[in-house]
Amino acid sequence: MKTVKYFMIIGIIAIGALSFTLAIQDEWVVPAKYKTMKNPTDAKDSENMAIGKSLYAKQCSSCHGKKGWGDGSKAKEMKGDLGDFSSNTTQKATDGELYYKITTGRNDMPAFDKKIASEDDRWLVVNYMRTLAK
Ligand code: HEC
Missing domain, CATH: 1.20.5 (Single alpha-helices involved in coiled-coils or other helix-helix interfaces)
Structure with missing residues (x-):
């Protein structure tokens, strides 16, 4: 017994x-080092914003949707929580946290360290994500 x-x-x-x-x-x-990382790009520069926007459309919207609502054409095949980029949950993340997630990916979310090889370009995507806030 x-x-x-x-x-x-x-x-x-x-x-x-x-x-x-x-x-x-x-x-x-997200490692502490990334959380506080400073975004080296100028979010007010319109040329920069155009680059971020077109990268987002090409690399992210198929899953995350045009407005970041998690409703892209491939979203249904994805495991895991795509989040809603317009929501406070995503927007309260620091630039560095978003940058880290884009860079490394996890599970069904691809890593973009090679697909968007320029670090600055990945920061520009972060800037564009800020424009998706409600
Ligand atoms: C092939 C589909 C796919 C593509 C393309 C994709 N993602 Fe994701 N993403 C996901 C999935 C799935 C998750 C959830 C991952 C998990 O937590 O398991 C995710 C999670 C995230 C998160 C964390 C959730 C949140 O709301 O904070 C961020 C940020 C993100 N993605 C940004 C991007 C950006 C920016 C791009 C384009 C550079 C991108 N993703 C491209 C599938 C994708």
Whole structure:
């Protein structure tokens, strides 16, 4: 009887640890270094904004949708939460956090460190995302 109890306790601990790990994984953790990173581009420059806009249309809108609502043509095939770029949840992220997510991707979200190889261009996409705020 003692061994049964023993295994039950081990089982409960294992399940607890597993759900804890899954919960942590679900939060997209951004390294501190990126959180406070300064956006080196000028968001007020109209030429810059045009570049950000066209990169977004080409590289992001198929999944995230034209307005960032998470309603692009490929959105239904995606696992994970595409978010809503017009929402406060996404907009409250720092530029550095958005930059990090675009750069590294995760799960079904591609990494853009090679697809948008210029760091400045990735920052310009961040600037464009700011214009999608409600
Ligand atoms: C192939 C589809 C796809 C493309 C293309 C794509 N994403 Fe994503 N994106 C996703 C998925 C799926 C997630 C959710 C990932 C997860 O958490 O598992 C996501 C999550 C995100 C997030 C975090 C959610 C939030 O609201 O903060 C940001 C930011 C983001 N994407 C920005 C971009 C940008 C900018 C581009 C274009 C440079 C882009 N994505 C291109 C699929 C895509």
